[in-house]
Amino acid sequence: MSTAATASKPMQPTSSLAMSRRFKAFALTFSISGTVVYCLVQYFNYPLFTYWPAVHRFVWGFGASSADDGPNMLWYGWSVTTILIASALGMIATVIPEQTVRKIPLWLVWLLPIFAIPYVIYSLMPWWTLAARQ
């Protein structure tokens, strides 16, 4: 084994969580679905809540900006919605048979965020359009 491999690879998992089959199912499902869920939540605009920082106002679901309350913030709501849905999917995955979990392509974990970037850039088109009009 190379020096680097020796340095970077412990011989045994260092915690019981890391050896847990159920945690593996949860972690893979959470990370893979989280990317997709975030894009969907943002596209369909399903924040769990909306926050108006100027007046410290908070409502469940979506709320628009207004002259009285100032700008709204949706990102908190999108992020929490994503975490809740991805967690629920991850919990469901923990009861799936191990043979099925083994079939989850591991490359989805890192490839999906790369695929999500063009969508994210597209979703910000109002900003780029305003910038182009200057």
Add this chain to the structure above:
Amino acid sequence: MGGIISTYTFWTLWLFVHLILALGLLGAITHQAMAVALPVHKPAPGIVTRFRAVPAAGYATTVCVLYVLTFFVGSYIYTQYRIAIRIPLESAHYYKTGGFFDFKEHVATLGLVLLPAYWYFWKNAQKPDYDNARKGVTLVIAVMVWFLFIVGHVLNNTRGFAS
């Protein structure tokens, strides 16, 4: 802030905390990314080689903790950004700057959801089945963290809290 410090100082201090956490995260994930992308096969002199030859697996939990802390502190100061910085930026027609900040917020969440799988892959670094996935997710998170850092830095140069 109770008359002890001004509002601007309060938010600037939190921004500073965000910066310190981000710097720690940047250093840890960059060490780890270099170790998996350009592994050192035999000891050699030189700062670059030593930078790549770190025990990368030991960084995983630290990276997760620093990412979450940086994320939460950034989320906290985001409220002040939305009122005190974004509105003046829009008024001054800094649309690309505003757009890149929104890009940053999306990337921050996309990075956050990767952490459980990232941590699992590194805590099972002895299993060759995970080698490619571990390398891929580590490099993606490293690129994300560098992007978040650079956008935040440029935005602060454009208009910081005390501007």
